[in-house]
Amino acid sequence: MLNPADDALAALLPDGVLRPITPVYLEEPRGRYRGQAGLVAAPRSTEEAAAIVRACAQARVGIVARGGGTGLVSGQVMPEGPAPLILSLERMTALRGLWPEENVLVAEAGMTLQAVRDAADGAGRLFPLSLASQGTAAIGGCLATNAGGVTALRHGTARALCLGIEAVLPDGRVLRDLKRLRKDNTGYDLRDLLIGAEGTLGIITAASLRLVVPPAATGVAMLQVPSPQAALTLLSLAEGRMAGGVTSFELISGQGLAFLSQTLPQIRQPLPGAPWSVLLEVGLPEGLPPQTALEALLVDAMERGLVQDGVIAQSGQQAAEFWNLREHLPQANRLIGAIASHDISLPLSEIAGFIDAAGAALAPHDVRINCFGHLGDGNLHYNLFPVAGRARGDYDGQRKALSRMVHQMVMDRGGSFSAEHGVGRLKVAELEEWGDPVRLAAMRAIKAVLDPLGIMNPGAVLSQAPA
Template sequence: MTEALLAAGLPASTLRDPEPRYLEEPRGRWQGRAAAVAAPASTGEVAAIVRACAATGTPVIPYGGGTGLVGGQLAEGGTPPLVLSLERMRAIRALDAEAGTMTVEAGAILADVHAAAEAEGLIFPLTLASQGSARIGGLLATNAGGVNVLRYGNARDLCLGIEAVLPDGSVMHTLSGLRKNNMGYDLRHLLIGAEGTLGVITAATLRLFPKPAATGAALMAVPDPAAALALLRMARARIGEGVSAFELMHRTGLDFLREVGPEVKHPFDEPPEWMVLIDLGLGQGQSPEAALEDLFAEAFEAGLVSDGLVAQSEGQRSEFWTLRETIPLANRRIGAVSSHDISFPLAAIPAFIETAPARLAAIGAYRVNCFGHLGDGNLHYNVFPMPGRSRADHEHERGAIKRALHDLVHELGGSVSAEHGIGRLKVDDLERYGDPAKLAAMRAIKTALDPKGIMNPGAVLRG
């Protein structure tokens, strides 16, 4: 296959051996395969690679940081694909502080984008646990979320334009950064969230925002998720758009950290059953500490909170966030039987959390760690074995668990893919719960743009 690709124009200088890192995913559930890996250094090389693949009918899997959790970055079966890694395309092409824009190549690591923005007194607000390895192209391809969606939106809301190589090898240039542009279909939003099935994003113009003059955070113990939602409404009524993040955590997450690490500072001597992490970003002359203390006092009077800690320094705020962001690491050490990235209308969240345990009990006995971005309705509802057992003991129950919980999500008007995408893991779910007319339109678009079906085949839509 490699010889045929070279003969069709694939640049030999881009080829690499398919090292194990290109064929693995974070949860260790799938092992990919590849005929070769190509790592281009420019959009022109990406275009040449895609043209060669189109000419030879070779499947292409775009590869960013490899942090995806639904198998979109690897294929176990079918014709061995060419893995197209964007890791060498990391340049920041332009930064316009006055316009609040930054144009970066798709291989730029999110943490580096953060640093470049902060050097100009600005922020790029997309923030998630894998920001040290996740790359901009993959984040846009999956329309990543993270902790600041409540205030700033998902990845697509933070992107003003893209450059992309389409399945025939042509290059689409829409990097102008215009806030208003009604020149026909907005193909930017078609490729964002398409998980590499309609083309390869090679660069993007991103939105930057002023860095808040003052930041603060608090952990508050709440009796239940319904009280957490009432507290969210109170916080937004009091503080408005200053509320940057509003995270829900269950004590199981803290118990897991005590059980398997990583070692972190635990804020409560006795962890509450439920707690929220509230993060604020305010303007000059405003005090996050005072705003959070006033919020706590009002919420305490209303019976919405029973205990709380307001960060008194940036270091303590960082400790609160470290606690939240290490919970997924503890989850991996325990080993989830089944993990669920789900979203709801906010009012439906308490009903799901109340009803789901009975659905699980009909299948077996498990521990559940429920946490996530309550402010935008996104929960991570992860099911774990009881102490003394492993996820391997329950592998035969995994499908039934997923089906039971996803059926309940659908009944409550939610989505079974909130921020991780469809990948290959959730193709069946998309077919089961997706709107038929939408699915038909998606297939028509895929056929029109990628008639040979070479772009990430088997991801999102069944191959």
């Protein structure tokens, strides 16, 4: 049963776009917030999406855009304030065009990342953005949050892989900028403005995406290293030897392996008990066998004391097993139950010092630390857990203080408290505390001009102005 305001808005919407309000539209993966909705609308086209936005502007109703719902900072749910309309891109899944000779693909925003990768693969190309949630994550959401993932070291974040976008602006006008150009010096880059804005400046409905020619062959290895500093030195050595061929360079802590053993013992571990290890993937051109290159790297690194042990995948199945281990680290974390999780980035030269200093600062607080992530691009997931014998609830009074301690140490070293997950609603206070005041003022000014009614994802990224 709709309330009168929702009933009035529903009458303004295109026929056939309304959906039942089911729990899936109100949830986010970590369960921190539960959203609300007055209506759920799923347009079938950009024109219908624009009509929905115009109707919401006329009725002064907030809009929360939703793709696959996999975001980790609660940008896809609105737990407080007037119930919004949820605009789901689930029906906008078309592949609008594919030009292999140009290395370009145009996809609608509801197309999953996996579907985009499969389409590129079918044309002998690769869309290199890779996330554990790619079977569910929608390409529009990946762009709205500027998703990172395991290949950002070589190919950059989602922003670097987008050539042009189509988007509905807050007044219902459509920005049609689906260019397939590498060079376009024609003023302000509105594409880059909307990418990473988390639906607060408009709703991305389609994108022109940059593809690459896949490497002739790939190689994967897991290497035990004595310390994070050794891992960073190994990264430099690997990049020099592989001539730009390092695709991924993931740091894994011994605590993460212990959590896997405890919660998911069926996951095979090539280097069980390693205090620190690295998962390394390389993609090389024809004539440079990856296994041979990795073997030479392993010998060199061991002679330098950078690697203590290592396993090089001898088959595609074994490589998949290595990646399966990495992709299950977050699941093991969830099964243990974190006190606080942090998605941080640091200059590479600051990472080892941060890990040492943060570990020492947190030692008196009786926590276990699982530090892992995309070391190659400086992005770590630095998560705190109860010590054995204590429960998460025992730390309820400490959570905010512990997170603030971690973030302060990150910021003191020139880092960021949000590396690849975005700000959403979870980190609005952190952005206000640590964001550059001039940058924040510019962001608010842009928001006020493009969205003067404040209807686009209210309360995400920037706090709502007092009524």
